[in-house]
Amino acid sequence: MSIEPTQPAPTLSWTQDGAEHTAAWFSASGASAPKNVQVVDDALTADDAYRLAAQGTSMLWQGDYHNARQLLSAMARRLPTFSRNDGEDVAKAFYRYRQGRTQRARMLGQLLVPLEEGPAVDLRRAPDVSGAWLAAAGAVETPTVVPLQDVLGAVGAYEWRRNGLFVQELDATMYPHYGTFAPIRSEYLALVAQAPLPSNELAFDIGTGTGVLAAILAQRGLKHVVATDSEPRAIACAQENLELLGLAGIVEPLLTNMFPEGKAPLVVCNPPWLPGTANTLLDNAVYDPKSRMLKAFLTGLAGHLDPGGEGWLIISDLAEHLGLRSREDLLAWIEKAGLTVIDKLDTPARHPRSMDSSDPFFDARSREITSLWRLGTKA
Incomplete structure (x- = not known):
């Protein structure tokens, strides 16, 4: 048996007082x-x-x-603000907006701070970030340099995890981990809580994240739910939440890419809603490069549905209003996958940006509809 060589950890080098220094990156x-x-x-x-x-x-x-934090904020204020050009195509405008966000992340990511074992930020008046950093990135075993943005992101995510997020559809609190999208959009949760179940025996939840949809299905009476995700941190998050909700005996988190083995009478998927490149861990829950996950779900669905079973695709039409994907594209992919639309449940967007007239894409966001597509296989 051959053993793949271990890739060396990346390092960063700099010169200070005439001497060369190196740290992990x-x-x-x-x-x-x-x-x-x-x-x-x-x-x-x-x-x-x-x-x-x-x-x-x-x-x-x-x-x-604290001066470093203030400097980062001052740098952010100097970055150009995005504005729509008169008559500009909405898709081109959104592409420019995304380019600007990428440039913003690159610029602000240039301010770096040192970490030491603990883990701790090796700076004057630095707060205790050990719990946040361990939860986000693990132990620091050697002097390491990281973007200050990453430290602040880890601290912010740790507060989310400690405080949790109340989910009305569960009448309970969920605790999102670092890099796992928090279920803050209640309208799509309500669709899953209300749609008629084709069976109460078994369901697959594809891309479970925090485990929120699997938990809703379990509370609705599903006897067994297999909740898959390709990210280990998401599986750990789902396991913790399901144990706290007392649903660990019903929902089985499984680390795998897309579908588990076998078939089920219900297969649920809430893929990222917008085609595009993800620049951060949280972007992975919003942007789906070239609609890969959406297409993979539709393509593989028929092979994982029991006869008479349903696939529930939960997705917003914001991509359509932004000119990133057409309704005709989606229907063509459904048709090509050998699927048929049984029904579609709709709900308007209720998040703050959909009501913010100062948003450069307010027209698109104000018309956003989130849908639960009930899909079946062609006879």
């Missing part, structure tokens, strides 16, 4: 270690920091932690 987005690094401290102005970032120079902060 970590980026939550998987970004490569920067090659041009400059050591900076509290004397650095926001204008100079912005200029360095624009030039592609990363800044290794060695000043006060």
Whole structure:
């Protein structure tokens, strides 16, 4: 049996006081270690920091932690704001918007901070981030350099996990883990809670995330739910939530890509709603590159449905209003997969952005409809 060689951990190097220094490199987005690094401290102005970032120079902060946070905020305020051009095609405008978000993440990701074993941020007045970082990225075994944005993201996600999110459809609180999308859009949960069940024996929940849809199905009386996800952190999150809800004996989280083995009378999937490239872990829950997951679900559904079974596709039509995907595309993919539409349950968007007239894509967001497509196989 051959053993694949272990890939060496990425490292980052810089020069300080005439000496070469090296540390491990970590980026939550998987970004490569920067090659041009400059050591900076509290004397650095926001204008100079912005200029360095624009030039592609990363800044290794060695000043006060709170000053670093203020500097990051000041850099963000200097980034150009997005605005629609008169008469601009909505799809082109959204593409520009996404490009701007990518550029924003790249620029702000240039401000770096050192981590040491603990894990701890090795800066003056740094808060205790050990619990947040362990939950997000694991132990730090050697001096490591990370983007400050990643530290702040881990701390924010840890607060979500500790406080939880009340889900009305469950009458209970869910606790999203770092990198697992929080179920804040209640309208799609309500559709799953209300749609008529074809059976109460077995269901597959594809891409379970926090496990919220599997939990709703279990509370509705399903005897067994297999909840799949390709991300280990999502499976761990679902397991924790299901145990807290007392549903661990009904729902079986399973680490696998898309479908489990076998067939079921009900197969449910809530894929990312927008075609596009994911730039962060949370983007994976929103953006589906070239609609790969959506197409994979539709293509594989017929082979995993019992005779007379149903596939529930929960998806928004926002992509259609943004010109990223047409209704004709979706119907063609359903037809090509050997499926037929049994019924479609709709609900209007109720999230804050759908009511924010200052949003550059308000027209599209205000018309958004979330649907549960009940799909069956062709006779």
